[in-house]
Amino acid sequence: SDCPLLPVVGGELSVPLQGGGEARAVNLDYAASAPALESVATHLSEVLPYYSSVHRGAGYASQVSTAAYEHARDIVGGFVGARVGDAVVFTRNTTDALGLLASAVPGETVLLDIEHHANLLPWSAEGGRGARVVQAGQTIAETLLLVEAELQARPAALLTVTGASNVTGETLPLRRLATIAHRHGARLAVDGAQLVPHRRVDLAFDGVDYLAFSGHKTYAPFGAGVLVGRRDWLDAAPPYLRGGGAVTSVTLDGAAWRLGPARHEAGSPNVLGVVALARAIQAIDALDDAEWHDHESALRERLLTGLEALPRVHVNRIFSDSVDPVGVVSFHIDGLDARLAALVLSAEWGIAVRDGRFCAHPLLERIGQGKAAVRASFGLGSSTADVDALLHALSELLENGPAAGYSEVDGQWQL
Numbered sequence: 001s002d003c004p005l006l007p008v009v010g011g012e013l014s015v016p017l018q019g020g021g022e023a024r025a026v027n028l029d030y031a032a033s034a035p036a037l038e039s040v041a042t043h044l045s046e047v048l049p050y051y052s053s054v055h056r057g058a059g060y061a062s063q064v065s066t067a068a069y070e071h072a073r074d075i076v077g078g079f080v081g082a083r084v085g086d087a088v089v090f091t092r093n094t095t096d097a098l099g100l101l102a103s104a105v106p107g108e109t110v111l112l113d114i115e116h117h118a119n120l121l122p123w124s125a126e127g128g129r130g131a132r133v134v135q136a137g138q139t140i141a142e143t144l145l146l147v148e149a150e151l152q153a154r155p156a157a158l159l160t161v162t163g164a165s166n167v168t169g170e171t172l173p174l175r176r177l178a179t180i181a182h183r184h185g186a187r188l189a190v191d192g193a194q195l196v197p198h199r200r201v202d203l204a205f206d207g208v209d210y211l212a213f214s215g216h217k218t219y220a221p222f223g224a225g226v227l228v229g230r231r232d233w234l235d236a237a238p239p240y241l242r243g244g245g246a247v248t249s250v251t252l253d254g255a256a257w258r259l260g261p262a263r264h265e266a267g268s269p270n271v272l273g274v275v276a277l278a279r280a281i282q283a284i285d286a287l288d289d290a291e292w293h294d295h296e297s298a299l300r301e302r303l304l305t306g307l308e309a310l311p312r313v314h315v316n317r318i319f320s321d322s323v324d325p326v327g328v329v330s331f332h333i334d335g336l337d338a339r340l341a342a343l344v345l346s347a348e349w350g351i352a353v354r355d356g357r358f359c360a361h362p363l364l365e366r367i368g369q370g371k372a373a374v375r376a377s378f379g380l381g382s383s384t385a386d387v388d389a390l391l392h393a394l395s396e397l398l399e400n401g402p403a404a405g406y407s408e409v410d411g412q413w414q415l
């Protein structure tokens with residue numbers, strides 16, 4: 001963990017500091033969007049000359065683009081252990097992929113109260129087909145019992161859970177959740193936005209029926225997402241986007257809609273985003289699993305040990321029995337506003353973290369009385385120097401406070 005496991009673009013950037021001078025940019029905001037792997041950027045520059053419309057163009061570049069786009073489907077499917085009969089549908093991002101799934105579920109959905117809004121809002125509130133929210137317990141073991149009780153009490157079509165929390169990095173036991181869901185006739189969907197960039201997911205092995213994730217969090221920040229999973233519901237669902245490419249024939253009275261991924265991918269797709277995603281996945285696939293895991297868990301341990309030694313800092317955790325979380329850590333600081341802390345880290349130290357409620361308001365209500373927190377997240381391009389920079393800056397901040405120049409306007413800190 002002393003150096004990056006794979007080189008990323010921007011790893012050596014400098015940023016200006018308040019008060020003059022500059023510093024190496026320290027990116028601890030991978031969970032929002034991860035940097036591109038250098039191999040992804042190189043590949044894109046090789047593919048860009050052949051960038052053209054897919055599927056319907058007869059020109060050579062169109063054929064190359066189409067082949068690359070469809071090959072990407074195979075790469076993604078292979079990487080996540082898709083089964084025969086699974087579809088790989090390209091979307092804009094995880095939000096879009098979960099929205100697509102929500103439009104295809106033939107019944108009610110059960111979910112937990114710890115979800116990112118992307119895995120909450122499509123099912124509940126306006127427009128959803130009906131979601132039943134189970135309040136997670138203090139432990140994962142208790143939470144599994146609560147989920148099982150809910151499914152037993154009343155059948156549901158789908159159980160949808162986050163693979164890894166974007167607030168705490170804690171992971172859920174997918175195989176056990178799949179067994180519980182299947183025992184009661186439900187399918188399991190996983191919001192893999194924060195899991196896929198950190199851990200290998202195998203749909204067939206884990207028993208996961210649907211998986212959604214984003215390219216921009218998986219080292220391909222070019223705006224493609226994926227929904228992979230059982231094709232039958234997707235084929236029976238109304239087309240998610242209506243337009244060219246999703247139909248076999250159209251009259252003024254109606255259309256014959258295609259089956260398979262094309263049914264939901266109308267319009268010109270994000271070819272380069274998809275190609276970038278596939279290349280990032282190939283790079284991840286080539287990693288030694290143990291090395292990948294140890295790189296990130298060593299950084300996490302170092303960060304946690306350092307944070308625990310700081311006064312007034314409280315690391316967030318949902319479950320008391322979770323094991324082996326991914327590289328996402330959030331914390332509250334007594335007496336220090338999260339926005340202000342994040343501003344200082346950026347302006348005075350060149351360190352990028354996230355602050356806020358991370359699109360998980362119900363979860364932040366649960367673990368921090370609704371108060372904003374600071375989140376540090378990292379991955380393949382991170383090193384101990386990044387973690388140490390954050391710990392050093394935080395301890396200085398806690399000791400000396402921010403430099404002059406910050407003011408609070410309408411409850412929001414500004415520089």
Ligand code: PMP
Pocket residue numbers: 031032093094095096116118119162164165166191193194214359
């Ligand atoms: N789920 C989780 C757990 C996330 O962390 C995020 C992104 N913050 C999303 C879903 C949504 O991803 P996207 O913005 O790429 O749609």
